[in-house]
Amino acid sequence: MNALDLASLLCSRLCHDLMSPVGALNNGIELLADETDDDMREKCLELLADSARATANKLKFFRLAFGAGGGFGDEVDTREAQAALDGLFGGEGKIELGWVVEDDKLPKGAVRLLLNLALLAGDALVRGGHLDVGAERQDGHIELAVRAEGPRILLDPVLRETLASGGKGTIEPRAAGAWLAHSLAAEVGGSIRLSDPTSDVLMIGATLPGQG
Numbered sequence: 001m002n003a004l005d006l007a008s009l010l011c012s013r014l015c016h017d018l019m020s021p022v023g024a025l026n027n028g029i030e031l032l033a034d035e036t037d038d039d040m041r042e043k044c045l046e047l048l049a050d051s052a053r054a055t056a057n058k059l060k061f062f063r064l065a066f067g068a069g070g071g072f073g074d075e076v077d078t079r080e081a082q083a084a085l086d087g088l089f090g091g092e093g094k095i096e097l098g099w100v101v102e103d104d105k106l107p108k109g110a111v112r113l114l115l116n117l118a119l120l121a122g123d124a125l126v127r128g129g130h131l132d133v134g135a136e137r138q139d140g141h142i143e144l145a146v147r148a149e150g151p152r153i154l155l156d157p158v159l160r161e162t163l164a165s166g167g168k169g170t171i172e173p174r175a176a177g178a179w180l181a182h183s184l185a186a187e188v189g190g191s192i193r194l195s196d197p198t199s200d201v202l203m204i205g206a207t208l209p210g211q212g
Helices: 003-034 038-065 078-090 108-124 157-165 173-187
Strands: 075-077 095-101 105-107 129-138 141-149 191-194 201-209
Touching: 003 038, 003 173, 038 078, 038 108, 075 078, 075 108, 078 095, 078 105, 078 108, 078 129, 105 108, 108 129, 108 141, 108 173, 108 201, 157 173, 157 191, 173 191, 173 201
Parallel strands: 095 129
Antiparallel strands: 075 105, 129 141, 141 201, 191 201
């Protein structure tokens, strides 16, 4: 995959994820313009506030996970990454987040990879559940780990293969994030490991040498 293809696929993912909250904003504005009942107008305003918050949260997450990290140096404040994840998954209440990162800052590439792995694992929790996200510096390298547990875990085989090996042939749009994650690890000579597909728990780990 070349850079142009990847940019196109990530833009498609961004547009897909923003369509719902932005559409709700548009619907709320239309309802508010025609509504005269005070109670209904208040509900419209609540809808607008929720949709605006969801849109801002998604943009903040994708800026860190997919973007170039403008405004940050070579390292990113891990509290920014935690806040981005909380905003993406915490608002709906379907997924309970656990953050196990002690370092105040981590290299930009490590943070991007961690967020992309967390996004893939969170999306696999189709009925909600618990998502633990961890990272630590260890003997000159960085270890990343994401653990997803819930009543139903579904990680598409295409995503699994793309994460582990980079995929084969043309990358499907839904695998763009997995391809980016694989590339971020491979760029520094790292590797990504996944738990067995038959396991009740999804584990995704990555080792990034020379990053500690």
